[in-house]
Amino acid sequence: MALYGYQGSIWLYDVKTNKTRQVTQGGSVAMPRWLDATHFSFVQDGNDLKIADLQAGATTDVFTAAGGIQTYAWSPDRDTVAYIETDQNAYPHLRYRSISDGSTQSVATLAPAPGRGGTQSDDIRIEFSNDGAYVLVVYTPADGQAVPPDQSQFQIRGINGSLAFSDAMSRDPTMGLFSKDGKSVYFMDSGGVRAWRASSGSTRTLRKMQWFNPWPSSDGKLIAFDSGTDSANVRIKVLDLRTLSVVSVSKPGRGVPIFAGPHTVWAESVSACSGCDGATQLDPSVFSIDTTTRAERLLAIQSLIDVDVLYG
Numbered sequence: 001m002a003l004y005g006y007q008g009s010i011w012l013y014d015v016k017t018n019k020t021r022q023v024t025q026g027g028s029v030a031m032p033r034w035l036d037a038t039h040f041s042f043v044q045d046g047n048d049l050k051i052a053d054l055q056a057g058a059t060t061d062v063f064t065a066a067g068g069i070q071t072y073a074w075s076p077d078r079d080t081v082a083y084i085e086t087d088q089n090a091y092p093h094l095r096y097r098s099i100s101d102g103s104t105q106s107v108a109t110l111a112p113a114p115g116r117g118g119t120q121s122d123d124i125r126i127e128f129s130n131d132g133a134y135v136l137v138v139y140t141p142a143d144g145q146a147v148p149p150d151q152s153q154f155q156i157r158g159i160n161g162s163l164a165f166s167d168a169m170s171r172d173p174t175m176g177l178f179s180k181d182g183k184s185v186y187f188m189d190s191g192g193v194r195a196w197r198a199s200s201g202s203t204r205t206l207r208k209m210q211w212f213n214p215w216p217s218s219d220g221k222l223i224a225f226d227s228g229t230d231s232a233n234v235r236i237k238v239l240d241l242r243t244l245s246v247v248s249v250s251k252p253g254r255g256v257p258i259f260a261g262p263h264t265v266w267a268e269s270v271s272a273c274s275g276c277d278g279a280t281q282l283d284p285s286v287f288s289i290d291t292t293t294r295a296e297r298l299l300a301i302q303s304l305i306d307v308d309v310l311y312g
Helices: none
Strands: 002-006 009-014 019-022 029-036 039-044 048-053 058-064 071-074 080-086 092-098 104-109 124-128 134-139 154-158 163-166 174-178 184-189 192-197 203-207 212-216 222-226 236-240 246-248 254-261 264-272 280-290 296-298 307-309
Touching (some): 002 029, 009 029, 029 071, 029 307, 080 124, 080 134, 092 134, 104 154, 124 174, 134 174, 154 184, 174 212, 222 254, 236 254, 236 264, 254 280, 254 307
Parallel strands (some): 071 124
Antiparallel strands (some): 002 009, 009 019, 029 039, 039 048, 048 058, 071 080, 080 092, 092 104, 124 134, 192 203, 222 236, 236 246, 280 296
């Protein structure tokens, strides 16, 4: 199953039946995150984190952030929520919220990011490693100024708040994600697609290339990404982490990929647009692509921008 935000509501997509249904009513809601097969969290009206029970059809309040919740993630044990909140001067703050005692730890203040959404490298993300030891924070793009490492918009923190890694904003770091074993973070900067290792704290370049909207396969061996939605000729590609080889798996005009099976990637339609903020637009059409045959079929889901997948 998949949860996704569309037109201010959260929708549930059933892969087996290829049907969707709206699962939230009222308010403006976004950022669904699966907790288990019957519960998920979401943000309502920008400030309120809530949990929905799909079976009971009820919601419960978790906490409210006065400065808004820009993005968030749950620790594997579900006892901590890491999130970004902005202050009245538009500075983003990384905070850890304890669910068991309700306390909030202010971890770091990041450099401001004016003009969000203006480039295809813009990304906002928080992710825990699978052992809960580290938190990845991505809040790009930078505004070009030099800032101390602990204010970088791309950094990795320990669960105790300590800074484990940050990339200089001059390198334009963005588009990061944890490996499935939690031992590495893959990301893009001016040097290409790179990997940070938790054991050594070192980084290395995997390939001198760009990637956008990366999404790992459920076994962690592959990463699907697109070549950039600034172009209507954008394609979906797949990086094999074992061989570091890359193959194109879609026709032009497909972006924002999600691995939905060993040989299946979902992708949203991208088309040229005149009179838009940019040169292209995402269409409310999502396709399932067979990465072996390149065959595709239209799905009932309308958007992949704000989505979370529950793998069986």
